[in-house]
Amino acid sequence: MKQVFYSSLGWESWGLEFKPAIPEGMPLLFENDLLFEDEGGVREITAVNQWACELPTRGVPAANSWHTYVRAVREWKDFAAVHGVGLFGSRDRLKAVLGTYAVHRGSGPLKERFASSMWNQSMSILSQFYDWASDRGYAAHAPFTYKESVQLFEGGATTRRVNQARRRQPKEHVTVKYLMDDFADLFVKGLGRLQPDGSEEWGYRGREIARNSAVGKFVLSSGLRSQEFSYMLACEVPPLPRQRTDVPQVLPVPEGITKGSKFRESWVSYDVLSDLHSYLELERALSVQASSWMPPARWGEPLMVTEFDARGGRVNGTWTTWETMKPVDRRRLVGPGGGSMLLSVWGEGRPFTEWAKVFERNADRLRERYEPRFPHVWPHRIRHTMAMATMKRLVAGYYAQAARLVADTDENAALALYLRTTEPILVLRDLLGHASSLTTEKYLHRLDTTRIFRELYERSGLEAGLLAAARDHELESEFGEDPAGVGV
Numbered sequence: 299m300k301q302v303f304y305s306s307l308g309w310e311s312w313g314l315e316f317k318p319a320i321p322e323g324m325p326l327l328f329e330n331d332l333l334f335e336d337e338g339g340v341r342e343i344t345a346v347n348q349w350a351c352e353l354p355t356r357g358v359p360a361a362n363s364w365h366t367y368v369r370a371v372r373e374w375k376d377f378a379a380v381h382g383v384g385l386f387g388s389r390d391r392l393k394a395v396l397g398t399y400a401v402h403r404g405s406g407p408l409k410e411r412f413a414s415s416m417w418n419q420s421m422s423i424l425s426q427f428y429d430w431a432s433d434r435g436y437a438a439h440a441p442f443t444y445k446e447s448v449q450l451f452e453g454g455a456t457t458r459r460v461n462q463a464r465r466r467q468p469k470e471h472v473t474v475k476y477l478m479d480d481f482a483d484l485f486v487k488g489l490g491r492l493q494p495d496g497s498e499e500w501g502y503r504g505r506e507i508a509r510n511s512a513v514g515k516f517v518l519s520s521g522l523r524s525q526e527f528s529y530m531l532a533c534e535v536p537p538l539p540r541q542r543t544d545v546p547q548v549l550p551v552p553e554g555i556t557k558g559s560k561f562r563e564s565w566v567s568y569d570v571l572s573d574l575h576s577y578l579e580l581e582r583a584l585s586v587q588a589s590s591w592m593p594p595a596r597w598g599e600p601l602m603v604t605e606f607d608a609r610g611g612r613v614n615g616t617w618t619t620w621e622t623m624k625p626v627d628r629r630r631l632v633g634p635g636g637g638s639m640l641l642s643v644w645g646e647g648r649p650f651t652e653w654a655k656v657f658e659r660n661a662d663r664l665r666e667r668y669e670p671r672f673p674h675v676w677p678h679r680i681r682h683t684m685a686m687a688t689m690k691r692l693v694a695g696y697y698a699q700a701a702r703l704v705a706d707t708d709e710n711a712a713l714a715l716y717l718r719t720t721e722p723i724l725v726l727r728d729l730l731g732h733a734s735s736l737t738t739e740k741y742l743h744r745l746d747t748t749r750i751f752r753e754l755y756e757r758s759g760l761e762a763g764l765l766a767a768a769r770d771h772e773l774e775s776e777f778g779e780d781p782a783g784v785g786v
Contacts, residue, residue, distance in 0.1 A: 299343065300328050301372060303365075307598060321354055323361050323626065325368040342385045345436045346371050349427055356430070360557070361626070362525070370423040374399065386431065392441035396463060404465075414465040421463045476682035481672060482518065488660045489514040494668055506644055510656055512577035513642055517653075517677065519570040520549050521684035521729060524677035528651040529555045529625040530641045532582065533608055538575050542568050551731070552621040554628070561621065562731045578641075586637025589647030593630040601630045603639060653677055685730060692722035 403412040431437035490511035546565035610619035631639035637647025661675040727738040
């Protein structure tokens with residue numbers, strides 16, 4: 299069995315009357331004989347492909363997620379087939395294989411093991427697939443056992459099914475998912491080929507250092523998701539204000555690249571925006587100048603831009619707004635002077651989107667050379683770091699103070715007023731693009747904001763003379779002399 303990603307390129311030569319109604323980029327399964335039915339009727343992969351094509355209208359609109367869903371079903375199907383059980387077998391046989399599958403993913407070969415979170419995600423996907431297959435008449439049985447649980451919220455009670463195949467997971471807030479201040483500083487220095495003391499790191503042969511440093515700071519300041527900053531266009535970067543200000547600059551995030559296709563505004567600090575413009579005007583400009591790069595044929599026809607501004611451009615002769623363009627379209631854009639239109643490029647103006655590799659390699663080098671405790675870093679961890687740093691500043695009143703200082707001269711008076719009057723949780727909700735402040739509260743709970751409030755409380759107390767350092771130290775020494783388990 300093979301998996302391919304669907305493309306309608308050249309469909310006119312397939313001998314079909316109409317273009318197939320299959321989402322572009324959808325992962326589809328094929329048997330080695332390329333048949334979807336035989337004397338036994340419709341094959342199982344036909345049902346899987348049909349389910350996959352309905353994912354965009356069943357709560358999975360993001361193309362990046364389709365592969366994960368199809369892979370979960372395919373791997374389960376392959377494992378069951380080894381034991382002589384089909385996707386739609388009897389309940390007893392399916393349950394027996396599920397038990398074997400759980401052991402295989404829990405304590406089997408290392409490369410086959412799933413962490414609890416990955417296992418639970420797989421079980422959730424399979425549960426959705428079997429629910430769909432049951433509705434369509436493909437499956438008479440599912441391998442799962444469910445129990446009902448009652449949830450109380452705001453005086454109301456709801457009942458939901460709980461899949462008993464799920465594993466218990468540690469409380470999510472006990473694992474630090476963001477970079478502490480010193481690690482965040484070290485991470486940024488590493489991207490810029492600097493040592494922990496700020497001096498240049500000799501013997502490092504990294505490439506595209508200016509790009510990596512500027513974009514890394516940009517993500518750390520704005521909290522954009524991986525897709526959002528990877529497919530942002532260079533012309534969508536907001537202009538640099540004429541004078542430096544402590545108030546962050548508004549950063550529009552077009553709906554074409556946001557999660558849920560919903561326009562929102564984040565922000566970015568003046569200094570970070572200044573570094574980004576330096577990269578755009580120097581290294582990036584040299585990279586795309588007279589570039590002969592063209593998107594490969596498998597991406598589709600090139601989208602040639604002849605004129606543009608921050609809102610849109612003339613693409614293949616037709617004026618198009620950037621907000622309507624998805625990532626699959628944006629990576630095909632070729633600028634008037636050559637090269638990709640994306641913010642991040644490499645080599646001779648080619649688009650660059652492999653930021654997960656850049657961040658992880660930087661973390662690996664820092665761990666090897668300077669700090670053995672340095673954690674693994676992926677794009678979403680940078681987003682978490684921005685959320686925690688922003689919450690800390692909001693709670694400490696930094697932005698409100700900055701807004702008051704520049705209120706009389708800042709061109710964006712509305713933003714200054716917003717920062718002085720809005721609750722921190724609502725500001726962060728808007729920056730992260732959450733639909734509800736309840737989502738933001740849960741998000742922060744997972745990141746453990748208790749530390750932030752405790753540190754701010756202690757620092758404020760010391761600055762105000764309410765908590766003397768000497769007294770605090772004396773109290774600690776008193777407790778330190780007590781035997782374990784003995785009270786004062």
